[in-house]
Amino acid sequence: MLQVEQIDYIRLEANQKGCTYSGVASRMNLDPRTVKKYADQEKFEQRGKVVRPSPIMDPVKPIVDKWIKEDLKKKKKNHRTAKRMYQQLVKNHSFKGSARTVRDYVSKRKRELKEYIEESSLPLDSTPGTAQVDFGTAPFEYNNVVIDLPYLVMSFPFSNCFYFQVFPSENTECLLEGLQRMFHYMGGVPRTIRFDNLSPAVKKIGAKGERELTETFERFVLHYGFQYEFCNPGKGNEKGHVEAMVKYVRNNFLLPECFITDLDHFNEAQWQLAEEDRDRLHYDKNVLQSVLFSEDEEEWLILPEKKFECARREEVTADKTGMVTVDKKLYSTSPRFAKEKVRVQISYNEIMILNDHNEIIVKHSRLYGAKRKSMVWQPYLHLLSRRPRAIKYTNLYEQFPPIWTDYLMNCTEEEQKEALRLLGTLLKNNDFSLLNKALKQASSHGHPSSDHIKHCFYTLRKDNRLYQEVEPKVKVPPVPEATRGLSHYDAFFKQEVTT
Known part of the structure; x- marks a missing residue:
């Protein structure tokens, strides 16, 4: 087919200048019949693509x-x-x-x-295999106190389904932990996920809309391979489906206040509630949402072989007491790391202090809320054993079981040194259970020494080992009953009675 410029030239030369078809054809190196065809053509409709059948393919x-x-x-x-x-x-x-x-x-x-x-991926609200994510907040009753906690919602606009998990904060580690839980529970990864400009994911928004992402979020995206989209600033309606689902989850599953004793146990129960909610017709398509959700599943990406480590690492300097600051909270390390740099691994629920070889020095539960300091005393016990009078200036007694608090308060200074050295050696992971039994047993005859407590501890630990009774394969003959004295020897000296 000729180009538009060639057709224009033919019609100009033949129709307006009166040139012959053969003359125009000669100058353009075309057949005169082709020139006549385009000079006389009335309509120039767009030609559709001709699809030829392929009997083989x-x-x-x-x-x-x-x-x-x-x-x-x-x-x-x-x-x-x-x-x-x-x-x-x-x-x-x-x-x-x-x-x-x-x-x-x-x-x-x-x-x-x-x-x-x-x-x-542009019309996100109607494409299978895509999702939207956002946080909401709801009141929960915890330790007889009502507190507001965030919950992460992942909604699927095509099927109108969702998942959600409750967390103690809206930080990066909670966001990534929630997404990873959902991916692995679902068995797949949505192709495209739309977010609001959440601070756990977006560090900075440029003048032309470019976004600088947090380093941990970038690595998470690379690990799972999904495409991300962010709403324009102030345009929350661009993720309207998940915003509506956040409200739906709060009204239907989290109100009135849910009572929580263990957050992980509570979250486990939410998977089934979300799945049971699918057994209803879609508000617009008149099809069961569970059927539409199966179409979502078909478009998901396959999970990688390994999970992502939803944690970040920082290098911080301990103060003169060996305390480090992470997110404005104080965590203890060990006296030997005072004024030295240590590595900190931060997950959504744990703070682990590591040495240069990435070995764990001490492990803390991550602090949220008003509490500002977490102290694990075990690494400090040997130091305190050299200065037992300093105990009264610490909150050590508050962290010990009452049986040990009473014992230490009734000890002399030298006995306190020995007891603290003993605890520094035997206490593992702040587990006092066997030490409590040892102290109770040792105290049954009065105020015990450290050596007596140590002896009871190792005796109890040995007695706690489990042994299985093994049935002998060979039948052992019964042992005759033992008798006291020498009367059984008389049989050798009896005289035979003759008649």
Whole structure:
């Protein structure tokens, strides 16, 4: 087909200047009949693409399309090559075409499917396999006190389904822990996830909308391979589905205040509640939401082999008492690290202090709320044993079981030194259970020494070992009953009575 410029030239020369068809054809190196055709043409309709039937490829195109869609959910290194697809078609589907035919079709079809996925991610509210994420807050009753806690919601606009988990904060570690829990419970990763400009994910928004992401969030995205989208600042309506679902979850599952004793146990129960909610018709499509959710599942990416470590590491300097500051909270290390740098691994629920070899020095539960200091005294006990008078200036007694508090208060200074050295040696992971039993047993005859407590401790630990009674394979004959004295020897000295 001629270019638009060529057709314009033909119509100008032939129709307006009166040149002959053959003269124009000669100058343009065309057939005169072609010149006449375009000079006389009345309509210039857009010609549709002619699709020629392919008797060889048409029967196997659905199979190849299915393979390509499956591969697009995996890492590139795990994609089947066109050559491998050709071999499978020949072996399993009696394909008679050439490898080149398959290669050309696979190349073209991959381009089309990738373009479709990229374009379809724009109308997020109606595309299977996509999700929206946001935090909400709700009141909870904890230790007889009502507190507000955040909960993370992942909604699926296509099926109108959701998952949610409750956390102690809206920090980066809680966000990533929640997303990872959902991915692994679902068994897949949404292709595209839309977020608000959450501070756990977005560090800074540039003048032209560019976003500087937090380093941990960037690594998380790379690990799971999903595409992320962020709403424009002040445009929360761009994730309207999850905002509506946040309200729906609060009204239907979290009000009135839920009573929480263990947050992890509470969250485990929420998976089933979210799944039971799918057994209703979609508000617009008149189809069960559980059926639509299965279409979401078909479009998810495959999970990576390993989980992501939802934690960040920092290097901080301890003060002269060995305390470090993490997110404006104080955590103890050990006296030997006073004024030295230590590594801190921060997850949503733990703070681990590490040495240069990444070995754990001490482990803390992460602090939230009003409490500002976490003290694990075990690493400090040997230091205190050299200065027992300093105990009264610490909160050591508050952290000890009452039985040990009473014992130490009734000790002399020298006895306190020995007792603290003993605790520094025997106490592991702040577990006083066996030490409490040892002290109670040792105290049964009065005020015990450290050596007496130590002896009871090791005796109890030995007695706590479990032994299995083994049935003997050989039958042992019964042992005759023992008798006291020497009367059984009289049998050797009895005289025979003769008649």
